[in-house]
Amino acid sequence: MIYPQNFEQKIGFDQIRQLLKNKCLSTLGEERVDDMAFSDDYTDINRRLEQVVEFVRIIQEEDSFPDQYFFDVRTSLKRIRVEGLYMDEQELFDLRRSLETIRDIVRFLQQTDDDEEYADGEENSSYPALKELAGDILVFPQLITRINNILDKFGKIKDNASAGLLRIRRELSATTGSISRSLNAILRTAQSEGYVDKDVTPTMRDGRLVIPVAPGMKRKIKGIVHDESATGKTVFIEPAEVVEANNRIRELEGEERREIIRILTEFSSVIRPQIPALLQSYEFLAEIDFIRAKALLGLEFKAGKPSFEDRQILDWFDAIHPLLQLSLAKHGKKVIPLEIELTPQQRILLISGPNAGGKSVCLKTVGLLQYMLQCGLLVPMHERSHAGVFSHIFIDIGDEQSIEDDLSTYSSHLTNMKVMMKSCNEKSLILIDEFGGGTEPQIGGAIAEAVLKRFNQKQTFGVITTHYQNLKHFAESHEGVVNGAMLYDRHEMRALFQLQIGNPGSSFAVEIARKIGLPEEVIADASEIVGSEYIQSDKYLQDIVRDKRYWETKRQNIRKREKQMEETIARYEKEMEELERSRKEILKKAKEAAEQLLQESNAKIENTIRTIKEAQAEKEMTRLARQELTDFKEQVAAIEKQSMEEKIARKMDKLREKQERKKEKKAQQQKTPAQPAPVIKPIAEDDYVRIKGQTSVGQVLEINGKNAVVMFGLMKTNVKLDKLERTEAPQQNKSLTKATFVSSETQEHMYEKKLNFKQDIDVRGMRGDEAIQAVTYFIDDAILVGVSRVRILHGTGTGILRTLIRQYLATVPGVAHFQDEHVQFGGAGITVVDLK
The missing domain is CATH 3.40.50.300 (P-loop containing nucleotide triphosphate hydrolases)
Structure with missing residues (x-):
């Protein structure tokens, strides 16, 4: 129970709802936000919190979560419950893409960690709460395949969606080609007899192919006048020879539309029994959208899940x-x-x-x-x-x-x-x-x-x-x-x-x-009205609060000192252990050196015995050999003793010096106020950075979670933040900069110019000099933004404007080729220009 009715408004939760809605991808999630309500069911709350926590991990750690197509087609599905109604091409296209998203989400959540298993043999999921949510959701692979047989990748009906549609479109294509050939033949005859200008081509008016003719010559060509130009200097005649063929095209277009409706109606009949299951899958998609929005809001608030308990605390x-x-x-x-x-x-x-x-x-x-x-x-x-x-x-x-x-x-x-x-x-x-x-x-x-x-x-x-x-x-x-x-x-x-x-x-x-x-x-x-007793009690209260703050600060300082003392004791104990370990290591090395000396001594003894034997036991030689052996033993013993003592003494001296330096450093630190540890500022937008281990310097354009978009020279790239380190701005030679460096502002301007550039220009009705100036600017911009093909709409009329524009195009070095547009898309009234 929540009281009063405007509880959410009083605490500001209505603003939280709006922030959540702004993070939803579709109306599916927004409806879930509207339905979100207070619950006192511990199990339900904990499950929902775990789902959000897992989705936060997905956002932070995964790059492949499928969240690109969240379309709400529930209204369309409910509409076609009525027999005879059907989904149009766009609705079917949205259905296919959203079903593919549902399928990919379920597949993503049901993937398992291959290296881990539970004790009872069950596979271990990376996201158990979300996997449970996706457990019984249907993904309709056969339905997706059926739609793929009807629609191409752009959402248009395929030619082979049915045999009838394939036949109609083939006939439509053949008839259109026949009309085009007939018109070209009629046009050539009219041009040869002087009824039509040499540069005139067939054009399209009201969906019918026609020939542009001067008004004075319109009776020279038998046919139907369909339209005239805005200036009245051109009329468009459909020759009598192609009237029937154009009528056939209209009939075929009607047949094509009827066949498409038949295909869509038949498909709607197929999915009609599956609508309840489909709607259930879209409820799952809505829940995923809702959970995703909650996870994004949690990241924005830097929020998390506290220790959640089933009691009042x-x-x-x-x-x-x-x-x-x-x-x-x-x-x-x-x-x-x-x-x-x-x-x-x-x-x-x-x-x-x-x-x-x-x-x-x-x-x-x-x-x-x-x-x-x-x-x-x-x-x-x-x-x-x-x-x-x-x-x-x-x-x-x-x-x-x-x-x-x-x-x-x-x-x-x-x-x-x-x-x-x-x-x-x-x-x-x-x-x-x-x-x-x-x-x-x-x-x-x-x-x-x-x-x-x-x-x-x-x-x-x-x-x-x-x-x-x-x-x-x-x-x-x-x-x-x-x-x-x-x-x-x-x-x-x-x-x-x-x-x-x-x-x-x-x-x-x-x-x-x-x-x-x-x-x-x-x-x-x-003060006199309330009495001195009240004033004094309030003062005492203030003093108590002040004293409590003072002693609280003292207590915190004492705790801090105790912690430092514990750390110091632990450090000394560790140093003593290292000292003992070093002593044992020195003794071990000394023992190894003694063993080596002993081996050398044995070799010396053997050499001495061999010398005595070779000297045939001459007394003087024997005495000298024995004396040499005795001297060698004494020397070995002295070296061994001195070596061990010197090594141990040196090591002890070093350890003692180290401890003395630490004591002096600590005493100095106590005298000098501690300097605050340098704060490592996180990487932000506009900072200059480089990838760790590399020298190329770039500038951060945008930060998305744990990733950053960095501009290295003229190239943008997406790099994880933990692989970047802040650096100074690059020092560039001024003269070199003028020649090779393009500022980010210029790049942004060029990028925006390319996005807004239109590949068509309409100069109909302009004077010749105005049209040439407009076309000049247009071609310059097209070359600048790197467009490969543009179209100039100049109309047919008398052909003067067309001639002037083509004479200019022939002088432009950046123009590779120009020609008339296809007759179905404008013919001689449009010039198509290919740029180098």
Whole structure:
């Protein structure tokens, strides 16, 4: 249950609906947005949120999701339920493309991860919630094939859609060719006899092929006069020899249209039994459009899914009002995030504080985000937030006075309170702004306290804003209700827009009055009227809030220092482990060196024995060999001992120096205030960038999600943002720039010029010099934008304009060839120009 009826308007959800509609691809999704409603079914809400979360991943990670053809053909399908009615070519074309989109979406969502399987052997889907949505949707491959047999890739009826249509079109083509040949023969005869100018060709009038003739010669050619030129200098005659053939063409065109209608009617009869299943598939397409729009809105709001639980809880971190965020972003400002907690032990939060301090924004943020969540939308808050489900949400905010119903502001508030008290329970969330306001403060505060007592007894959840002192005292003395304050900087006299739960807030009425310049004697009189006790209590309240902020800051600093200490201890323990590991490594290497020396010693002993044997045991030689061996052993032992001691000593000295340097660095850091870590600014439009590992510098034209469109020289390319790095603008030689560099502004101008360029020009009725000037500009533009073929409409008439234009075209180097248009499309009245 949602109360009152204009609940969505009060919290701004009507604007959320409009933003969602703007992101839909068709009326299919827009209808879903209109039907979107508040739900208190945890399973249903969670399923819808998971669908949106999965689609956000698709937008961020996938490039191949099929979302190009979202056409709503439901009206056409419902219309052809009546026997004899049919879908026209365009409707059939839209049906085919949208059915192909449905088929591709279902195929995309039902694809599986090949490398993973569940324990019971089932395949693991990348998007399980969306796959479940697509589970029983029909895709009609045979119907798509049937339409492909009727329509070509441009949506036109194929010649071979039926045998009858193929016969008709072949006869139509043959008859048209016969007429063209007959007209050319008649025209040549008339030209040879001087009835018609040499450069005249057959043309088309009212769907019939005719010959342009001067009015004075019209009786020289037998036939029917169908039309004359605007100047009256040319009449168009259909020779008698081709009248029957032209009539046959009209008959064939009628037969062609009847055959097309027959084909479409027959196809409509085929799909008529499948219309219910088709409509079900389009409901799926509508749901996909709706989910896609919600995912795009979530990305725009930087929203996500909090920890969602099937109970009544509201424990939010970094919650942001999305509409306020969009509004402030236009002025370069940011919303201060909201942290709020409602639990079964602290169900009702009573917020007090100065006017314009953010109390109403806090209230609306709670209402809008909870409503968005229970409508299946992602919400802008930290992912470690916890959110629950409420069965009722009530709101009382703003002025509800009504002349028609004879209700004052206070009466309307009391009416709302009556509805809330009657309908609320332990699963309800109530949102009340300026509780008890609108009437005499003493009795208003008393009634508000009595109503608050009933809310608390019913164990309902709520966020209430007020200025009444008695309500603040009530919150302090009753379990289930907790005070909260919107913080205010008393020294700078500005609101901080931060909610602090635990203590009531001061209205700062005296300070604000003094700031705006109210006379001091007025302030003194007011203080005397309310009494020193009230003033002192308000001052003590301010001091408590100030002290709490101070100690909260202290506590955060202590936590920060403790964390730094833990990190330092962990770092020292890691260094000690590295030191022990280094010692073992040194001993191991020393042992290996000793073994090597021992091997060398054995080799030396063997050499000594061999020397003794070779000297035939001469005493002096033996004594010298033994002495040499003894000296070598002593030398080896000394080297080994010295080497090990020196290596260990050097390593220990290095480690000691390293630790001393760290201590000195830390002491220096404590003396010097810490510099803030450099903020890495994300890549934005117009930044100069380069692909990591490369040297070419480009400029960012556009950013779409994780991709960016970058202009490298004269080439645009699409690159992922994580592969780019910011760099300085390229330093270019000025003279070289003039010759080779084309500015982006020029490129944009050329691109726009090419898009708007029309390949036909009409110079009929112009004087010769005007026509030549127009054609000159036209041909120059065509060559500039790179068009290969253009058409000049000059009419037939006397042929002077045609002659002048062709004489000019013969002198243009960029013109490769020019000729008359085909007789069916204008003949000699149009010159077709091919450009190099």
